[in-house]
Amino acid sequence: MVEERPDLISNLPEEILQLIISMIPFKEAIQKIMVSTAWRSLMNPFQENLEFDLIQSTNLESREKIMKSIGSFLKSCQNSPQTLKLYLQSTLGNNDQLFGICAKGSHGEFHLDFSLQKEQVPCNFDLILEPECSSFSSIRRLYLRSVSHFAGSLVVDLFAGCQFLETLKLEKCIGLQNIDIRSHSHLKNLVIVDCPNIISVTISAPNLESFSYQGVLTSIRLNYIQHLVDFTLNLKDGLGHNSFDCEDVISLVTSLKDVENLTISGWFIELLCSAGVIFERLGFQFDKLKELCIIDPKISRKMRDSFACFLNITPFLEKLFVEVDEKSRPVECPFIHQHWHEPHLWMDYATVKCNASQLKYLKFIKLIGFKSESEQILLMDLLLHKAVNLKQMILTSSENDSWMVARIPQSQLKYYSKRRYTIISCPNTDVFIVLIEAKDVTYKSKAYMQY
Structure with a gap:
């Protein structure tokens, strides 16, 4: 018999536990209270429970009741320096169950977490998010986790009241297929992480500065966005079930031409080359790009040569990071027959290297997570050849x-x-x-x- 270890932390005095929770980052603190009932009373001196019929939550009257309760909750903690929370108690079936937790931080930070929802078969749904009024004007940063088709209508209503929202994050929303964010002038930061059923993302936010997407290949449309500085497209989960539309992808790449910091999956660049995209014939260069990060589960010769062609349109690049991420899903890029392709698809490496333009401003390179010597040689020889004014190159193995x-x-x-x-x-x-x-x-x- 293995002796059960006592929970020494949970048995500490409440004053000490409140001090501990106050030192934990807000996101981690929310996760702690979701897991442990013993910690749920620590983030504020009181809590509220909101009961509603989950099945009828799409009914206009029920939605208005829920939004009114959330509005009262936000108003009650608007001037509070502490983190406050509201529990959503659903009446689905014959048994009440904790459906979600709302948590309001002291700096306009609002978390809505539906991880506790017990749903057997996730249903597909869409989110059309458009601000209409400023009933929740105190919310500046909105974090949504595990939103389902049941909770989708609540999110739409909540977002409609967040006219002054600056940051939005959607995480682990299973079943979410299409996101359409319309005409939001205050939104500056958008993050979408691990939504495995996503098909399309459409954003109309003229002042968006940073967009980060992580998951499967999806269609992304950026409309009327003129101030984008940071863009991340980490396709760690591969192709998924979505089809590759070359015209959509070219439109996306074109909309990124003015970014300063870019993170992108290496196999995505290889896929573009295989589909017939010739970077130097796109009609533009990444003239403002200063920092580039490439993430890939492996470094192959084809990926290296595709990467070399992509670097030819980044003339003012200053910092380069290349990371081998073993947690990413390997993708074999199909060769799509076209009458034209990047030359490296039928030329040897010596020719590719000879045609590679010099990167005169590239001063720093870091290679991360490399294991094999063959992977190292593939990239290092190319990069040392292109970066004629390089000051420092660092190689970090998977063992750090x-x-x-x-x-x-x-x-x-x-x-x-x-x-x-x-x-x-x-x-x-x-x-x-x-x-x-x-x-x-x-x-x-x-x-x-x-x-």
Whole structure:
């Protein structure tokens, strides 16, 4: 028999527990109270319960009642420095059940979490979000988790009252297929994470500055957005069940031409090349792009060559991050027959490397999560060739070991005779790539700086 360990933390005095919860980030604190009933009374001195018929929640009268109760809750804690919460108690069937939790932070932060909902078969639904009035004017940041088709109507009503909303996050909304955010002039930050059934995202928010999407390949349309600075398209879950529409994708890439920071899946760039997209013929360059992050489950030759073609339209890039993410789903990009393709699809690497334009402003490169030497060589030789004014390249393994990287002629290897290093030879050249353990780098020798 394994002796059960006592819960020492939960048995602490309430004053100490409240101090602990006050030091935890708001999002994590919400997750704690969702899991443990012992912690639910700690975030505020009181709580309210709102009971309603979950099945009838789409009824206009029921929705108005719920929104009125949420409005009263927000008003009651508007000037409170503490985090307050409202429990949603549904009357689905014969048994009451805790349906969700609303939590209001002290800086206009509002969480609506439906993780507690017990739904056997998720149904597909859409969200059309459009601000209409400012009844919830105190809400600046809205976080929605596990929204279902039952709760969708509540979210639409809530969003309609958030005219001054600046940040919106949707997370783990199973069944959500289409999101349409219309004419929201105050929205600046949008995050969509792990919504596996998503088909399309349409955004009309003229002042949007940051958009982050993580999940399966989906159709994204950005309408009348002129101030976008940061964009993330992390397609870690692969193609999903959605079809690839090349025209939609080109339209999306075109709408990103003025971003300064871009994170994108490497296989997505490869898919564009396979579909016949020639980056240098798109009619524009990423002239404002300063920082680029590429995420991929593996680095293949085809992905490297596609990446090389993409870099040709990023002339002012300053920082580059390439991450091998083993948690992402591997994707084999199909070759789509076209009369034209990027040249690398039928040329050898030497030709691709020769046609690669130089990145004169690229000063910093970091390679993250690389395991095999073959993956390292694939990218490092290309990047050291393109980044003619590079100041620093760092290689970090999946075990978080770090090395400084240099490309050294054979005649200069003697500078490293007393230091721990790894030598990787470049095929068909007299140049070697030297990996020096970061803890051994105490100075910058001439040999090290010679890229």
